[in-house]
Amino acid sequence: MRYKLLVIVLLFCSLRGMSDAIHEIIEVKWDLIDTETGKANPVSRLTIINPTDKPISCNDWSIWFNYMRRIDPLSVDKRFSITHKNGDLYRLGFEEANLFIPAKGKLEINYVTKGLVPNFTDVPSGLYVLNEKTNETNNIRNYDINTDVFTPAQQKIKLAAQYDINNKNLGGEKQLIIPTPQTLQLKTGKGFVLSGSTSLIFQPQFEKEAGRIKEFFKSTLGIDLSPVKNNGSVVSFVLDKNLGAESYKIEIQSNKLEIKASGTAGAFYAIQSIKSLISANQWKKSSSVVLPELSINDSPRFGYRGVSIDVARNFHDKSAIFRIIDAMAMYKLNKLHMHLIDDEGWRLEIKSIPELTEVGSRRSAGYSTGLSLQPSYGSGAIASKNQYYTEEDFIEILRYAKENHIEVVTEIETPGHSRAAIKSMQARYQKYLALGNIAEAERYLLNDPLDLSIYSSAQYWSDNVMNVGMPSTYRFISTVIDEVKLMYKKAGLEMKQIHLGGDEVPRGSWEKSPKIKSLMDSLKMTSVYEVWPYYISRISDLCKEKGLTLAGWEEMGMKNDGKGMKVNPALANRGIRLDVWNNIVGGGQEDLAYKLANAGYPVVYTSASNLYFDLAWRNVFDEPGHTWAGFIDLYKAYSFLPTNFFLNITEDSKGKKVTSALFEKKERLTAKGKQNIIGIKSGAWSEKILTTDRQEYMLYPRMLALAERAWAKETIWEKNNTFDKSAFDKDYKNFVAKVGEDELGKLNVINGGYHYRLPAIGIKEAAGKLLLNVEYPGFDIFYTDNGEEPGLRSEKVGQSVAYDAKKTYKFRVITAEGRMGEVVTL
Structure with a gap:
């Protein structure tokens, strides 16, 4: 008996001793079990591997990770639990008592995702281990994502489909200039x-x-x-x-x-x-x-030709912004919309409110102290430093943009998408409260501590909406605007407009707030829905007092009478400039931009269906990006018709065929409305854009299609009531020829080269050969048939290679500068 107890004690000690270094020892792998494209509620698997010769106890620690999709907790084996915390943060816990990972063994945790997992950028990220007793956290060092999810048969089908797509768009006569002159x-x-x-x-x-x-x-x-x-x-x-x-x-x-x-x-x-x-x-x-x-x-078709960059979700430093400005200037784009603020980060120094960057620019696993935000979008356990623009940085950006005839449009997101600001001001409140200075503590407080409202935002936050019934909220907004305006002045510029967000305030916000109830009573409001137009009117007045035009997302020109959002004509005479993104085909709001323009609002058409460059290029697992609004390749971006959107739509956002009957009752632009479409703009939300290379991959060459639509005159195939697809396709082929043969080559030269998206390879088997092509011309394919990775010394492909089914072929695009695309294996 004493011998058995000694063995148990030694085993227990060995397991406990290992727990301190769990993050270094374990290996975690992720696999997609269901690889059928478009399958609803697919099954994924996390595998935790113990490579050592000792078992690892699962007591006292858990794994935390970011995941943008919703997980069904009931789909998880009862030995484990996967719990949603807030935003995109999840906790994987071990529920079975004395559970351990066997020596040289593993644990497999299957779970069901609500919706779809269409590509590798949706996978769990930022994995870290939390010691539940000591609260020590460390990033997991060995994490592998299995991206090889296709069978050889599926791979052939995918490559053949790509070949047909490529083939349709090649063979054009290169247009002379992008964007096309009048x-x-x-x-x-x-x-x-x-x-x-x-x-x-x-x-x-x-x-x-x-x-x-x-x-x-x-x-x-x-x-x-x-x-x-x-x-x-x-x-x-x-x-x-x-x-x-x-x-x-x-x-x-x-x-x-x-x-x-x-x-x-x-x-x-x-x-x-x-x-x-x-x-x-x-x-x-x-x-x-x-x-x-x-x-x-x-002359330009539109006066507002914009690029919107999100630096809040994931920060992109000053040098990355300079590179974007250079590319924008080359293609005559003139508005850089900087989304500086969101739930996951505050990225601009405001010297009179230092907590905004001291707290709001940091994300760490120690967020429960209130001195940082929680990890998001793969940021991990350890807080990164200096993830914001200093005042000096921002002034440099303003000046550099001005030198290139670009206006920076600053966005300070309110009242939703404001968690970084709210948490920062909570930290400020606690700091001054501890000093006994209640007035200073409450000066910029953005939340009502007694608010019991329950809601969930589009990104699953439950605490991300400013309380607009509090004077301190407007004091905060006013102070921030004043400091931003002063930065423009220091840069030698006049700030003309401020973007105050206004999108996606979730249903349920403010409903159980005493501060909002007091506001409603004072103004004799009968519904919480009346608070929204009150807020827009108030910040509109605030901007007018400061000599600024108010800009915001489409909801600023809308109201809710309890039956969903609709156009609010009462505020149309205030000159509020609206960025309208929601035209998702099949979503019911395909004509929203036109309704708002017809009502009198100046509209910058920011088409999610065509110009959201954070969306994936195509519906394949190895293509990065979001998918909620469909897929946007170069053709889709080029095909955007700003003043006749419905004319060439043949599919909805899910890829299902639609006919013109879908749009019969949709509102068309009036003559007045057409004048109110003052520009177009792309968007690039950064949840999945962590690096400058990925940012440039998503922006280019699609930004060139944006430039074409923003500058070039209204085309003949856009004006007519019937879409002339053959004329359109001819123009598109000529555009693609210019992009592939010229413009991407120039992007190899500027600033040491841009990390644009290399063209996808298409491969089709026919008559004992593999036929090959690329998405846009001007690029060479290299290949091997001996299992080695293709390089510049490998054989260059013409239009085909002899095919031997017993061999393994590997292909990749390689530029003259030596930049290599992904390897395609067949």
Whole structure:
């Protein structure tokens, strides 16, 4: 008996001793059990592996992770539990007493996801171990995601489908410039020879832009323009006061390249057209470049041509923003919307309220102290440092954007999506309360401590809505706006607008708040739904007092009478600019942008169906991105018709075929409404965009399609009542040819190269051969048939290779610069 007790004690001690280093010892793997595309409620599996020769006790520790989908807790084996905490944070616990992982053994935990798990970026992330007794946390070091989920037969079907998609879009005649000018007339002639003997002349107001083109020609083409006028060819900048602020003319003849503009913006955009006109092959050091003779008369279709970047969910530093600005400038995009604030992070220093970044920019497993936010989107146990822009950083961004004729639109999200601000102000409250300074503690408090309202936001938060019945909420918003406005002033700019969010306040908010009840009683409100338009009116007045235009998401122009959100015409005369994203086909709001524009609201059409670049390119497991609004490849982005959205829709967001009957009762734009569509904008929410490389993968080349739709004039196939698909497809092929053969090559040169999405390979078996193509031209495929990974020394593929079913083939796209795409195995 004494011997048995000794063995039990030794075993117990060995198990307890291991628990301190669990995060270093265990290996965790994730697999998708159901790989059928589009299958509802699929089964996934987490496997916890013990690679050691001693059993590991499961007492006293748990695994925590982030997961963007909802897990059915009843689907989990009763030995375990998976509990939703808040947002996307889950706890995996061990419920069976004295459960252990056997030596060289494993535990498998299957669970059902509500909805779909369509690709690898939906998987559990940021796994860490919590010691339940000591509260010590550490990130799990060995975590593997199985992305090889397709059988060989499924892989063949997927690659053949990609081949057919690629094949439809190849073979175009390269368009000359992206975005397409309003008018471009090619002329016959020998062309304009640009060389070192070409002189540069300009009027004084164009000195800066003349310097830009001189620097581009010298650094990129190796051609140094002469400052002395001679009898040879000449590049000139000429003032034309009859042109609009962003308009320009270009005249290229055998002996001159003349740019006309009324100011620097037009001259700047003319330079971008010259850059686009010069092919990627000519973007190299040479003694001369020949340009075609032509005339261009150009103006933008929309005054607001925007890119929205979310740096709140996952932070992207100043250098990443500079790279985006450079690319935007090259394609004549002029509004950078920075989503700086959300539930998961506050990313802008506000010096008078330092807690916003001291608490709101940090995420850690120690969040229960109130000194950080909880882990989100794979951030893990340990808080990262300096995940925000200092005031100096932001001023640099403002100035750099201005130099490139881009306005930064600052978004301070309110009243929903505000958990980072709320938690930061709770920490501030506790700090000043401990000092006995109640007035200072309550100065910027954003939540009512007695509020018992129950709700769940779109991202499953239960505590992310500011209380708009408290004066301290408006005091907070006012102070933040004042400090942001001062940053613009320090940058030498006038801040003209502020974006205050306004989207996705969940049902149930404020319903059981004493502060809201007091507000309603004072204003004789009969329903909590009346609080929403009251809030919008109040912040609209606040912005007006500060000389600012209020901008926000579509809900700012809407109200709820208890039967869902609908247009609120009562606020249309306030000039509130709305970003309207909800046009999801099959969702019922396909005409929302048009309803709001017709009602009198200025609308920036931010189409989730076409321009949300955080959405996955295609419905395959190895493609990153969200899927809730469908899939957006280059074709889908290009196909967006801002003023005639329904004309070319053939599928809903789930990929099911639809007919025009779906839109028969939908509201069309009136003449007034069409004037109120003031621009278009892309979105890139960053839940799944953790790095600069992933950000650029998601943005490019789709941003080029955005530029085309934002700048180029309304097309003939957009104006008509019937969609001319053959004319559209011809234009798209020409666009793709320009993108693949020229523009992506230029993105290899700028800023050391961008990490754009390389084209997908298509493969189809036919007559003893594998037929191959790529999504857009200008890229080479390399392959092996001996099991090795393809590299630049491997054999280059033409249009096909001989196929031997006994061999394993590996293919990948490799650029001339050596950048390698994903390996495709067949």
